[in-house]
Amino acid sequence: MKINLKVWRQKNSNTEGKLVEYHLDNVSEDMSFLEMFDVLNDSLTRKGEDPVTFDHDCREGICGTCSMYINGRPHGPQTGATTCQLHMRSFNDGDTIVVEPWRARAFPVIKDLMVDRSAFDRIIQSGGYVSVNTGSARDANEILIPRTIADEAMDAAACIGCGACVAACKNASAMLFVSAKVSQLAILPQGQAEHKERAERMVAQMDAEGFGACSFTGACSVECPKSISLDHIARMNREYLGAKLTSDNA
Amino acid sequence: MKLESKIPEGPLAEKWARQKFSLKLVNPANKRKYDIIVVGTGLAGASAAASLAELGYNVKAFCFQDSPRRAHSIAAQGGINAAKNYQNDGDSVFRLFYDTIKGGDYRAREGNVYRLAEVSVNIIDQCVAQGVPFAREYGGLLANRSFGGSQVSRTFYARGQTGQQLLLGAYSALSRQVSTGKVKLYPRTEMLDLVVEGGKARGIITRNLVTGKIESHSGHAVLLCTGGYGNVFYLSTNAMGSNATAAWRAHKKGAVFGNPCFTQIHPTCIPVSGHYQSKLTLMSESLRNDGRVWAPKSKEDAQKIQKGQLRANDLSEDARDYFLERRYPSFGNLVPRDVASRNAKYVCDEGRGVSKTGLAVYLDFADAIKRDGKKTIEAKYGNLFEMYEKITGENPYETPMMIYPAVHYTMGGLWVDYNLMTSIPGLYALGEANFSDHGANRLGASALMQGLADGYFVIPYTVGDYLANIGPADKIPVDAPAFKEAEKKVHEQIDRLLAIKGERPVDDLHKELGHIMWEYCGMARTAEGLQIAREKIKALKKEFWSNVKVLGDSQEMNQALEQASRVADFIELGALMVEDALNRNESCGGHFREEYQTPDGEALRDDANYAYVAAWEYQGDDQPELLNKEMLEFENVKLTQRSYK
């Protein structure tokens, strides 16, 4: 296959970037999208041009590192998959593919296609945990969790923190990411002790990071590689309002 | 060097309890006077950093990823073992211990393995308390499954994402400590050297991967939780960033390296599709419960399949060779990982492999679908089939899957004593980074167990003993000569890499190393082949340092530079793996030397001469390493030969 690429190139966070065109011949349809970038980088390096910087690690769809906005959609045309799980057979010979980084105020570009997603870490640090010290747990089977509840919690916990939800949202909102964690711990009995404070603190941190508000377009859920449901956003809204109305934080 | 394993005296079941009592404690008010450096934030690193911060120590946690949550522990699929015996099927701490020792082909320490089995039960409690959504029965109790041919159901799991859920649990505990200020997090920061002064580990030198800044960090103890070195093979199931640099640089500063040649090859991975391949994807071993492994009987058919002139379904039953069932009638497709892997290699070596590259065999579900119905198979393996289809574009319900073995885990690593301390006082190694409790072969669902055992339940006790002994004053500042000198060396190496300005991109050289290692130090090894590898690696090292092409500069985000620095270490580590494989004139677990096999083609151990940990000591650049032996003593198990006939 022949592929034309338009790739966002930006030296660092302080400089302006632009789309640069590249042409690749001999792209195999069995290549993953990132392997196509490896091939591009190999040829750029041999020519003495700076290779394209992009985030990637496990290349099997679970670490959440890869993050490319491909032809107008996060992680490209496939749904339920990350960029590293996208293969060139999803494209046609001669296609032009535009590749940009995630765009959000809270995700500043570091270089080329790489962005800084540490805002997500700070949101989790603000309350995305159960306060239990090592060694103080009781026997695991003493907490009964019906299968349906465990399954629902697992659906939320499947989030890989890639940020596709933010990238897809017209408001760059992080509601799906934040709600997945709030919801997981709100469903489970282990999360009950701190559920009010958790919702309040995580939402406050989300706002402080500069993410937008939720317009319920549903784009986040469609583009989420783990297909996390909008139900969790509703649950977080409920948790947050309930917490605000009844918590002791006057 | 004299290696002391420091296994406590007394009966096996009491060793850990005795040790915990005899270890010195740090006064609660004094804990805040100690600084601990944790490198790596996977299961071992995140759990250790969180637990130590909870105790009151000041922790600095480093990872090269952009977030601690992305460490490669996240990719583990199958599950985590624990001797809970919730299923009432005869499991016990001793049985888990016994299975692990035997599965490791008797090349692990009894004391360590028993402790691992003992604390396994606490891990599950801890993870559940954190909100890890393990699979449950309808009534609300935890579900278990049997894994990797185990006779009991002791594996806990969270769909096919157990590693992810356990890591997110440890990450949440770590995040909580970051919010309290007890842990300072350094993401996108890579350790490039260990600072040793006065015979003790004093801190580390790091590079900020975004700005390129070289920095010193001083601490009372350094914990390396940096994972395995499977990427020596270039193609493996490891993440692209997984590397051995931290461990290798510590090795060069005096930490001895245990059993480097022990690598595990996983039989059910998606085969290589072309030269551009960057990584291999593992599919759960559970597939072999229902899938039948086969290859064409004749080379001619195989060649037609390779050229695309014939399809798998065109071959009649009598043209197929179900080679595992044929060779191992009683275990069939469920033989251990190493046996399944090796047989697939043999078939492909004979020219009977399938796929374009000829490096694959079939895993066929047609009979299972006929027997149980498509629905049942879909319920069991739906997500795996989907993943396979995403990658290969083929539908495994209709055409057999293609599989090939891939490097998956490294049992070898930095040598540690019972307290997880390396041969450098104050330097610890946890999880896959240490030479570990798995001997020559790791059982399925045991890697997660070991990482968390080390981090949650072992290191919080053992590091305290060391700290109490040295006292809070025993620390050097970052402007001490030892730090300045180490920083200078790090700068020098980076400048040297950038100055070469050769012809070949880093990946190209890495791939070449991978080919050498896979060919000569992979599933089956021979003395002759290993000697060839030794020479080839020597030449490759020269080629690397004269012809690598790294563009850009050091004061910016520079992924090629990061890779180059890692590959430089992989080349040296690869050379040591070859030496170790040459030295070990026996076959055991993941190490199969073709010269040492039974008439049936099984691994032939030599317990009389090789029941030891080979601990290699660095002697300087390009000098042969010195072999130290830690003899293994078995008091509680009887050494037997495996048989799967």
Added chain:
Amino acid sequence: MAWVIQTLSSSLGRKVIMSLTGLFLSSFLIVHMAGNLQLFKGDNGRAFNEYTYFMTHNPLIITISYLLYTSILVHALMAWVLTRHNQASRPVKYAYSKPEANSAWSSRNMGILGTILLLFIIIHMRTFWFEMHFGAVPMAEYDGKQYKDLYVVVKEAFSQWWYVLLYVICMIAMGYHLSHGFQSGFQTLGIRHKKYTPLIEFIGTYFFAIIVPAIFAAMPIYVFLQVHHII
């Protein structure tokens, strides 16, 4: 009270304000529509004029009407605040974006639809509400009682084809606005359930997005046709 301000100024709190005012305005639509159905009665506006008299003289209705004006203002103002905030959340836009692959057009364009509706409300109120309260509306007498004859104003307004067309277009905009807004309001309040969400979606789609705007649009068309003796 600090917590109230803090809550309402959070992104979720702002959405709650949007939701509550929006849902209140939706409920008003039902009342407004039911009342205006009098136009179809064919009694030369008597029922309609009696209804408008009631609406402008009942103390409870008057109180609610002030709440209504406030809701419109707050809904619009908060929408403006949120839109500014949301746009600032992505200072650098994508060079190439394909949102139609993952979301409905109406859900992404609530601001534009809302602006159309706001302009519509201004025109609508100028034409009728302002005339009713401050204009020179002729009087009609039913059973010896004097009523302002708003029906005359209605006939006059809807006798012009372009005015009718404006109304029809605005009602289409309202249909799109409500097709997303009604369901979204419940989502914001966290009301989402396997059993009830399908009902909310049904009402939002068929009643608020189709039936209500269609009936409203039918009114100017009906009057236009009547005035011009087409029916």
